[in-house]
Amino acid sequence: MKKEILKLRGVKVHFPVQAGVFNRIVGHVLAVDGVDLDIFRGEVLGLAGESGCGKTTLGKAILRLVEPTDGEVKYISQDDNETELTSLEKKDMDPFRKKLQIVFQDPHSSLNPSFTIFGSLQDPLKKFGIKSKEERRKIIGDLLEAVNMRREYMDRYPHEFSGGQRQRIGIVRALCLEPELIVCDEAVSALDVSIQAQVLKLLMQLKKEKNLTYLFITHDLSVTEYLCDRIAVMYLGRIVELCDSEDLYNNTLHPYSEALISAIPVADLDKQTKRIVLEGDVPSPVNPPKGCPFHPRCPKATDICKTEVPTLKKYSTNGNEHYASCHLIDLPEIS
Amino acid sequence: MAKSSLDKKFDQIRKREEEKTFSTKKRSRIVNKFLNNRLAVLGLIIFTIIILASIFAPLLSPYDPMRVDLRSMRQPPSFDHWFGTDSTGRDVFTRVLFGGRVSIFIGLGSAILSAVVGIAVGCYAGYKGGWIDVIALRISEIFMSFPQIILVLLLVSITGQSLFNLMAIFILTGWGGMYRLARARMLSLREEEYVQALRSFGLSTFTICYKHMLPNALSPIMVNITLSTAMFILTEAGLSFLGLGVPLNIPTWGNILNVAQDILILQNYWWMWGPVGIVISVFVLCVNFIGDGLRDSTDPSQQG
Ligand SMILES: Nc1ncnc2c1ncn2[C@@H]1O[C@H](COP(=O)(O)OP(=O)(O)OP(=O)(O)O)[C@@H](O)[C@H]1O
Ligand code: SF4
Ligand SMILES: [Mg+2]
Numbered sequence: 245m246k247k248e249i250l251k252l253r254g255v256k257v258h259f260p261v262q263a264g265v266f267n268r269i270v271g272h273v274l275a276v277d278g279v280d281l282d283i284f285r286g287e288v289l290g291l292a293g294e295s296g297c298g299k300t301t302l303g304k305a306i307l308r309l310v311e312p313t314d315g316e317v318k319y320i321s322q323d324d325n326e327t328e329l330t331s332l333e334k335k336d337m338d339p340f341r342k343k344l345q346i347v348f349q350d351p352h353s354s355l356n357p358s359f360t361i362f363g364s365l366q367d368p369l370k371k372f373g374i375k376s377k378e379e380r381r382k383i384i385g386d387l388l389e390a391v392n393m394r395r396e397y398m399d400r401y402p403h404e405f406s407g408g409q410r411q412r413i414g415i416v417r418a419l420c421l422e423p424e425l426i427v428c429d430e431a432v433s434a435l436d437v438s439i440q441a442q443v444l445k446l447l448m449q450l451k452k453e454k455n456l457t458y459l460f461i462t463h464d465l466s467v468t469e470y471l472c473d474r475i476a477v478m479y480l481g482r483i484v485e486l487c488d489s490e491d492l493y494n495n496t497l498h499p500y501s502e503a504l505i506s507a508i509p510v511a512d513l514d515k516q517t518k519r520i521v522l523e524g525d526v527p528s529p530v531n532p533p534k535g536c537p538f539h540p541r542c543p544k545a546t547d548i549c550k551t552e553v554p555t556l557k558k559y560s561t562n563g564n565e566h567y568a569s570c571h572l573i574d575l576p577e578i579s
Numbered sequence: 580m581a582k583s584s585l586d587k588k589f590d591q592i593r594k595r596e597e598e599k600t601f602s603t604k605k606r607s608r609i610v611n612k613f614l615n616n617r618l619a620v621l622g623l624i625i626f627t628i629i630i631l632a633s634i635f636a637p638l639l640s641p642y643d644p645m646r647v648d649l650r651s652m653r654q655p656p657s658f659d660h661w662f663g664t665d666s667t668g669r670d671v672f673t674r675v676l677f678g679g680r681v682s683i684f685i686g687l688g689s690a691i692l693s694a695v696v697g698i699a700v701g702c703y704a705g706y707k708g709g710w711i712d713v714i715a716l717r718i719s720e721i722f723m724s725f726p727q728i729i730l731v732l733l734l735v736s737i738t739g740q741s742l743f744n745l746m747a748i749f750i751l752t753g754w755g756g757m758y759r760l761a762r763a764r765m766l767s768l769r770e771e772e773y774v775q776a777l778r779s780f781g782l783s784t785f786t787i788c789y790k791h792m793l794p795n796a797l798s799p800i801m802v803n804i805t806l807s808t809a810m811f812i813l814t815e816a817g818l819s820f821l822g823l824g825v826p827l828n829i830p831t832w833g834n835i836l837n838v839a840q841d842i843l844i845l846q847n848y849w850w851m852w853g854p855v856g857i858v859i860s861v862f863v864l865c866v867n868f869i870g871d872g873l874r875d876s877t878d879p880s881q882q883g
Pocket of ligand 1: 259260273274275293294295296297298299300301302463529
């Protein structure tokens with residue numbers, strides 16, 4: 245039986261846009277605009293989409309690194325206690341901060357250049373009650389070894405490490421309080437391809453050993469297929485398709501996902517499908533298009549798309565739940 | 580325990596990584612770069628000499644800077660009086676040494692204290708943002724737009740001349756610049772991912788901004804401290820020259836220079852104002868060289 249660890253309901257993050265001498269608010273960036281999503285314990289949920297569609301913001305909203313403007317983020321503990329995170333006081337968040345962690349994209353800004361690895365990692369441990377220095381050194385040393393680095397590295401400065409090493413140190417940081425869910429925000433996209441594969445394998449190995457759940461953010465659908473159990477595709481702050489990862493590739497429902505998948509380079513020439521080229525860029529999330537947000541770029545758009553916003557509906561493909569939001573899906577909706 | 584292929588691959592990567600000798604510590608790289616800058620090193624040497632000479636003034640000179648000696652008035656430089664004597668027979672060299680104590684104390688002290696105030700406010704406001712930041716920004720603008728000389732005149736006429744008042748005015752008008760610098764650094768640092776990571780652990784604002792972020796904001800502030808020190812010393816000299824600075828009975832570089840207001844002295848007794856003028860210029864120049872050297876050596880865009 246699958247159990248949820250997080251339930252997002254109608255999560256919105258709107259950043260005010262200020263202009264003029266008096267910093268008047270002239271509009272809002274609708275970075276995340278109403279996301280419903282369940283994340284199950286032990287799964288790897290991919291979150292894909294082009295740059296700027298709000299993936300990072302959604303990940304940060306879960307950890308309350310940005311405050312959601314609206315909506316609920318519910319955490320369900322192992323013994324089925326539900327807690328709504330967004331309405332908690334700052335200090336009441338602490339027990340949940342331990343459970344939810346994040347690995348960042350940019351290995352160059354993810355470590356503090358003025359501190360040794362131990363120096364930057366020890367404060368969180370101290371805060372969460374590990375009082376003796378020996379114990380803190382032991383925890384960090386053990387984790388460094390778990391990511392295939394040497395214990396002694398904890399006394400070195402970040403500039404002494406390569407990108408791949410820094411990223412592994414970022415993983416150590418995320419792991420140091422024994423979290424349950426880790427948001428991996430494009431954790432490997434800044435690395436060399438050969439090192440990417442190693443870090444990905446490492447992540448999967450750690451997941452197995454420590455019973456982790458990953459929210460795996462990426463703009464590259466070619467990685468997600470092998471890693472993720474399910475994939476959510478995001479466009480302009482909304483989820484447009486959500487299903488098992490196999491179904492996303494074999495039974496694609498949404499035209500946007502189709503375009504993303506067709507853009508993946510395929511080695512096998514026979515399999516080469518016609519590439520759907522998306523015209524233009526992602527529209528500005530300040531003034532998203534009316535109707536279906538995707539319609540200006542959608543190759544299948546019809547009149548209804550320009551006026552009516554499609555909602556995320558539930559279908560079934562291959563016997564699995566499959567959510568998508570498009571007017572032109574001719575499958576029976578299930579409730 | 581059998582080694583997985585993953586482990587083996589990692590061992591290979593690790594070996595490769597270890598073969599590269601790790602670069603030396605970042606600190607020494609900055610020091611090296613500073614030491615390669617000739618002017619900065621020269622500045623540092625002269626700066627140190629002047630400071631040490633001021634500190635150990637009583638050991639270097641047998642005279643009392645305040646003692647009037649009517650038997651040796653206005654004597655030109657000689658073996659006994661290196662910089663000659665002034666109109667009341669005081670040894671000018673001794674006065675320059677003792678004056679250095681006060682002038683450097685005022686310059687460096689005001690610069691450091693305004694940096695402390697500016698950093699304390701700027702770090703917090705820059706990191707937190709919101710209304711605290713808006714208020715701090717407006718207050719700093721008010722202080723910075725107020726003409727220093729009018730503040731000095733005001734305070735002098737209200738409370739009288741004193742060393743403390745002068746420093747207070749320097750700090751009041753000087754913290755704004757430091758604040759803006761600290762704030763600007765914090766604004767860019769707070770988006771760095773290591774800061775986000777610290778926040779994701781729910782660490783307190785104080786720990787994050789003063790302990791973890793501040794060290795990365797310090798280098799431009801250090802540069803600014805040196806440059807403000809030079810500026811404050813010049814301003815002190817200027818104000819004292821006009822008779823608005825430190826009370827005349829306390830020897831400072833500016834007060835020594837003050838005698839040059841007398842056209843007679845200016846024309847006939849060059850040693851009363853010449854050497855001290857040169858010392859001020861050399862010291863300020865040295866401080867500026869140090870500042871430039873610091874800026875170049877800590878500038879991350881120039882780190883090779
Ligand atoms: N602090 C902020 N203030 C204002 N706008 C923001 C802020 N953070 C993000 N945005 C905007 O929100 C939108 C979504 O940004 P986000 O970083 O979540 O995208 P992303 O999907 O992670 O993209 P990428 O693949 O480039 O990382 C973008 O248009 C971005 O400009
Ligand atoms: S609703 Fe219309 S515009 Fe939107 S994805 Fe479906 S077909 Fe394209
Ligand atoms: Mg992102």
